[in-house]
Amino acid sequence: MPQTPPKFVILDRDGVVNLDSDQFIKSPDEWIPIDGSLEAIAALNQAGYRVVIASNQSGIGRGLFEMSTLNAMHEKMYTALARLGGRIEAVFFCPHTAADGCDCRKPKSGMLEQISERFGIELRGVPIVGDSLRDLEAGVAVGCTPHLVRSGKGLKTLDKGGLPPGTQVHDDLRAFARWLTGNDGGNDVGKDSATRESAQ
Numbered sequence: 655m656p657q658t659p660p661k662f663v664i665l666d667r668d669g670v671v672n673l674d675s676d677q678f679i680k681s682p683d684e685w686i687p688i689d690g691s692l693e694a695i696a697a698l699n700q701a702g703y704r705v706v707i708a709s710n711q712s713g714i715g716r717g718l719f720e721m722s723t724l725n726a727m728h729e730k731m732y733t734a735l736a737r738l739g740g741r742i743e744a745v746f747f748c749p750h751t752a753a754d755g756c757d758c759r760k761p762k763s764g765m766l767e768q769i770s771e772r773f774g775i776e777l778r779g780v781p782i783v784g785d786s787l788r789d790l791e792a793g794v795a796v797g798c799t800p801h802l803v804r805s806g807k808g809l810k811t812l813d814k815g816g817l818p819p820g821t822q823v824h825d826d827l828r829a830f831a832r833w834l835t836g837n838d839g840g841n842d843v844g845k846d847s848a849t850r851e852s853a854q
């Protein structure tokens with residue numbers, strides 16, 4: 655019997671939790687949650703899942719904003735989430751640019767390895783939710799199950815194709831949370847399957 659994966663969910667941030675922008679999210683004011691995403695995190699928590707974020711933030715490496723600003727954005731997120739009774743365990747972020755050649759920038763899996771170490775968990779079977787191919791690639795490299803959302807860059811990602819085998823597609827984080835916690839009566843499972851998607 656395969657071991658039951660730990661009750662963790664790993665999320666990308668921009669385009670999954672908050673609205674994305676090609677101009678980067680550079681300030682707390684620009685950090686705006688996607689409708690229902692914070693409620694989704696709270697619902698995951700209630701179902702016993704611990705939620706961790708792994709986010710590329712090359713805006714830091716590009717000098718677009720400071721680490722203190724990133725912290726302020728996350729304070730805004732934590733505060734809004736706390737009002738809903740939700741909680742994010744930690745935000746892991748990569749401050750580097752592609753030119754830095756680091757091990758943490760997705761699609762590299764360094765941040766996920768950090769999560770594994772920090773929490774002392776095996777990531778095999780842990781869902782990773784992203785709107786870009788690189789989120790899913792980073793996850794699959796360490797055994798996570800890939801989930802694409804159509805929010806953020808998700809529709810573009812879906813158009814480009816080449817998703818890892820077994821990728822499941824959901825409208826947004828709310829739909830993913832409903833699917834994972836089984837509150838949807840099973841309807842989303844068929845609707846959201848990547849197989850169905852590619853057959854359309």
Ligand SMILES: [Mg+2]
Pocket residue numbers: 666667668669670674784785786806807
């Ligand atoms: Mg993203």
Ligand SMILES: [Zn+2]
Pocket residue numbers: 748749750756757758759
């Ligand atoms: Zn990095």
